[in-house]
Amino acid sequence: MRVLAFLDGTLGDPSQPYVRVDNTGVLRGDGIFETVLVVDGKPRELGPHLDRLAKSAAMLDLPEPDLELWEQAAQQVIDNWEGSSEIAVKLVATRGSEGDPDAEPFGYALGMEIDEKVKRARTEGIGVVTLDRGFGPDVAERAPWLLLGAKTLSYAVNLAALREAGRRGADDVIFTATDGSVLEGPTSTVLVAKGRTLYTPPPTVGILPGTTQRSVFRAAEAAGWTVKMEPVPGGELAMADGVFLASSVRKVTRVHTLDGVALADSTAVHAELCEAYEAQYA
Amino acid sequence: MRVLAFLDGTLGDPSQPYVRVDNTGVLRGDGIFETVLVVDGKPRELGPHLDRLAKSAAMLDLPEPDLELWEQAAQQVIDNWEGSSEIAVKLVATRGSEGDPDAEPFGYALGMEIDEKVKRARTEGIGVVTLDRGFGPDVAERAPWLLLGAKTLSYAVNLAALREAGRRGADDVIFTATDGSVLEGPTSTVLVAKGRTLYTPPPTVGILPGTTQRSVFRAAEAAGWTVKMEPVPGGELAMADGVFLASSVRKVTRVHTLDGVALADSTAVHAELCEAYEAQYA
Numbered sequence: 001m002r003v004l005a006f007l008d009g010t011l012g013d014p015s016q017p018y019v020r021v022d023n024t025g026v027l028r029g030d031g032i033f034e035t036v037l038v039v040d041g042k043p044r045e046l047g048p049h050l051d052r053l054a055k056s057a058a059m060l061d062l063p064e065p066d067l068e069l070w071e072q073a074a075q076q077v078i079d080n081w082e083g084s085s086e087i088a089v090k091l092v093a094t095r096g097s098e099g100d101p102d103a104e105p106f107g108y109a110l111g112m113e114i115d116e117k118v119k120r121a122r123t124e125g126i127g128v129v130t131l132d133r134g135f136g137p138d139v140a141e142r143a144p145w146l147l148l149g150a151k152t153l154s155y156a157v158n159l160a161a162l163r164e165a166g167r168r169g170a171d172d173v174i175f176t177a178t179d180g181s182v183l184e185g186p187t188s189t190v191l192v193a194k195g196r197t198l199y200t201p202p203p204t205v206g207i208l209p210g211t212t213q214r215s216v217f218r219a220a221e222a223a224g225w226t227v228k229m230e231p232v233p234g235g236e237l238a239m240a241d242g243v244f245l246a247s248s249v250r251k252v253t254r255v256h257t258l259d260g261v262a263l264a265d266s267t268a269v270h271a272e273l274c275e276a277y278e279a280q281y282a
Numbered sequence: 283m284r285v286l287a288f289l290d291g292t293l294g295d296p297s298q299p300y301v302r303v304d305n306t307g308v309l310r311g312d313g314i315f316e317t318v319l320v321v322d323g324k325p326r327e328l329g330p331h332l333d334r335l336a337k338s339a340a341m342l343d344l345p346e347p348d349l350e351l352w353e354q355a356a357q358q359v360i361d362n363w364e365g366s367s368e369i370a371v372k373l374v375a376t377r378g379s380e381g382d383p384d385a386e387p388f389g390y391a392l393g394m395e396i397d398e399k400v401k402r403a404r405t406e407g408i409g410v411v412t413l414d415r416g417f418g419p420d421v422a423e424r425a426p427w428l429l430l431g432a433k434t435l436s437y438a439v440n441l442a443a444l445r446e447a448g449r450r451g452a453d454d455v456i457f458t459a460t461d462g463s464v465l466e467g468p469t470s471t472v473l474v475a476k477g478r479t480l481y482t483p484p485p486t487v488g489i490l491p492g493t494t495q496r497s498v499f500r501a502a503e504a505a506g507w508t509v510k511m512e513p514v515p516g517g518e519l520a521m522a523d524g525v526f527l528a529s530s531v532r533k534v535t536r537v538h539t540l541d542g543v544a545l546a547d548s549t550a551v552h553a554e555l556c557e558a559y560e561a562q563y564a
Binding site: 018145147159 | 284286294296297298299300301302303304305306307308309310311312313315341342343372374376381390392394397413414415416417418421424425426427428429432434435436437438439440441442443445446460
């Protein structure tokens with residue numbers, strides 16, 4: 001099922017059209033979004049998601065979002081949901097009609113079922129390929145107009161990378177920088193376990209700060225892990241005790257195969273991290 | 283005014299919504315487009331535009347577009363236009379509703395007025411800044427999943443670059459590769475004149491093959507120019523006899539200022555190229 005709520009508090013019918021053909025979201029991918037996981041009626045990390053929405057808006061010179069209205073729209077979706085116990089709530093904001101200087105930003109919250117494939121991957125793990133993102137790890141700070149670190153609606157490259165993974169018989173992608181260092185997944189953050197230390201690359205390399213990564217780090221630290229946000233050379237992946245992709249809807253998903261080669265068995269590490277992550281929301 | 287036509291031959295009301303909130307065009311910038319210039323009822327370079335639409339579709343693994351239907355939709359817009367003598371007709375195709383395996387691609391042709399600022403720039407020229415695109419000139423062939431050379435709806439970076447130009451007091455942008463070589467504008471192709479030779483970078487450096495660039499090259503060659511498609515070092519811009527941005531709606535627009543420094547007066551070269559370009563459509 002799908003539930004649609006607007007920022008003015010009204011509900012919509014997701015099978016009906018609401019977007020004009022001249023909306024910059026359609027014509028230009030010119031807008032921002034977040035995907036919030038809701039479990040048993042409770043949204044996870046809503047605050048960090050809303051903060052990131054505001055940060056993305058600033059990076060795109062969009063008007064500052066009224067976070068209270070966005071929170072209410074998300075709650076509207078939750079209150080009217082009659083589907084499974086988990087919802088992926090997308091928060092989507094576009095600039096409005098192209099060429100209209102008085103265009104009002106257009107936004108909505110859309111509750112969607114989580115793909116069965118995504119749920120299955122949480123327990124079964126996934127095969128991943130590394131793909132060159134074409135950027136050096138120093139470009140984000142030098143060239144803010146590239147919007148690295150903003151969660152924009154311009155995801156065509158991310159989807160093309162996922163299709164390339166499919167062609168190579170894999171489920172997902174880890175993007176690497178031109179120096180071979182680890183960046184992020186097209187829709188996820190990369191976590192690497194070595195002994196009792198958990199690593200993830202810093203946002204300064206040109207990636208999105210991960211809301212789920214932050215939550216897992218917090219939980220792991222409380223469980224006695226050391227957590228480090230620092231550049232991860234690509235070669236570390238094959239030698240790690242565990243490689244994981246983290247995102248709202250996939251939670252912590254274990255990578256069992258990298259570029260066609262089986263990684264070390266990380267089921268125990270994975271179970272421990274998942275337990276720590278889930279315990280925060282119990 | 284705006285005129286909207288669908289691929290089934292019907293007309294729409296552009297002030298009404300036709301796009302669902304779960305359309306991948308909105309949620310992911312996952313689609314393709316073209317902008318065709320129509321002057322006095324005659325579309326320019328429609329064949330090359332349609333060919334490029336088909337090429338973009340292939341790069342995004344979209345179904346092959348029925349070019350005859352697209353041509354008819356463009357003609358519908360032209361037949362129902364009651365605005366100025368020039369129309370920018372956008373052809374837009376998206377993958378359809380996200381998560382729906384039976385989703386039908388969604389497409390339309392939208393006729394729009396050409397911005398006065400764009401028309402003015404054709405005669406007055408523009409100031410341009412160079413901005414780093416973050417890619418090396420060799421990445422496109424190595425990493426086709428980056429979709430360099432496809433005209434996708436994911437244009438957030440292109441728009442952000444144009445806003446950056448505005449902040450720097452300029453009108454437009456020339457993207458450069460990490461080695462400083464010339465790539466393209468966010469919505470245009472770069473042409474450089476030196477003596478009686480016209481240069482433009484080849485698509486292999488990771489840029490869109492320009493329909494207007496091709497038309498101008500054809501016209502210039504017929505007028506006795508030598509035309510060369512080869513890498514253009516960034517340093518060549520300041521030393522050129524003329525730098526121009528070419529695209530459907532801006533035709534050939536003269537760059538008078540680069541990164542705040544006045545370029546050589548290219549009004550005579552510009553007038554000659556414009557005359558040759560226009561003569562093809564007389």
